[in-house]
Amino acid sequence: MAKDKKTSAPKEPGRIKQMWQVFQTTRKHDKQLTALVLLSLILPILAGVLVAVLLKGGIASMILWPITGILVGVLLAMIVLGRRAERTAYRQIAGQTGAVGAVIQNALRRGWQGTEMPVAVNPRTQEAIYRVVGRGGIVLITEGSESRMQRLRGDEERKVKRILPNVKVTHLTVGVEEGQVPLERLSRTLVKMPKTLKRAQVTQIQNRLMSLQQNGPMGIPKGIDPMRARAQRPR
Numbered sequence: 001m002a003k004d005k006k007t008s009a010p011k012e013p014g015r016i017k018q019m020w021q022v023f024q025t026t027r028k029h030d031k032q033l034t035a036l037v038l039l040s041l042i043l044p045i046l047a048g049v050l051v052a053v054l055l056k057g058g059i060a061s062m063i064l065w066p067i068t069g070i071l072v073g074v075l076l077a078m079i080v081l082g083r084r085a086e087r088t089a090y091r092q093i094a095g096q097t098g099a100v101g102a103v104i105q106n107a108l109r110r111g112w113q114g115t116e117m118p119v120a121v122n123p124r125t126q127e128a129i130y131r132v133v134g135r136g137g138i139v140l141i142t143e144g145s146e147s148r149m150q151r152l153r154g155d156e157e158r159k160v161k162r163i164l165p166n167v168k169v170t171h172l173t174v175g176v177e178e179g180q181v182p183l184e185r186l187s188r189t190l191v192k193m194p195k196t197l198k199r200a201q202v203t204q205i206q207n208r209l210m211s212l213q214q215n216g217p218m219g220i221p222k223g224i225d226p227m228r229a230r231a232q233r234p235r
Contacts, residue, residue, distance in 0.1 A: 019081065026085040029092070033084050040080045044073035090184040099183055100130050100143040100174055107187045111135050111199065113206045118143070120152045129153055131160075133206045136193030137168035141186070146173045163208060168196050 027033045048069020052062045086107065093099045101116035108114060114132030119140075121128045127144025129152055140156055142149045157169050170193065173180045181189050197205070 019078070022085050023081060026081070026088050029088045030084050033081070036080050036084065037077050040076035041073040044076060045069040048072070087184045094174075094176070094183040097126050097128070097143075100128070100141055100186070103183060103186050104130060104132060108132065109187050109191045111202065112190055113202060120156050122149060122152060129156055131156070131209065132190065133202055133209065134190060134193070135195040135197050135199070135202065136190065137170060137196045138164070138205065138209070139170045139172055139190060139193070142171065142173040146175075146180075160209065164205060167205060 023033070023037070045066065046069070048065040048067070051069075052065035055061050055065070090099070090103065090107075093102060098116075101118065104114045105116040112132050112134035114130065118128035119131045122144065125144060125148060127142075127149055129149060130141040130143065132139050132141065138160055140153055140160075142153060153171060157171075160167070160169055172186070172189065174183055174186060176182060
């Protein structure tokens, strides 16, 4: 009786291959990416060589400074690539239902808590309101038309104020119009908010707020994974 051949699972691509794939995908939508990555890589290397030549510290200096420049250049290139790729990914999903949930799930900075599910949804338009808690207080984030969601947002604020009357509540609207926050800048905007709470208070407040949302709103998808988002094909 022949033995069954074991099927091996496909290996995941290595880190370098993953970065190359991210670079190839991102540069299709970001024309400045190649120049920025090259500059961030080459300038530290040139600076390291220049320092080694000017210091004239012997063979050790001629070796160590260029190596330091290479390491710094690789690090900066990776940072630039990561940030540009993230911005490009979120720009592709901007305006889609659940885009704010994707930011909350994947890119919420340390010190902030929230869930990818909205706390209120307009059943007719599927526009939604999300809630996050951090050092800057409680923030209600509107995804959709601010005017159409004004009543729902007011209702949600009153619910919060009933159990947490002394906590600051801030409103943000995600969009591209004047006074709105672009999707790719949402996480940074939250971090820059003035701190009004201590770290221990953030978790306590989040736990109390979760009691308001025993059953999450239906009829809206969870946050989109920006790393799997695909640009629309040109017609």
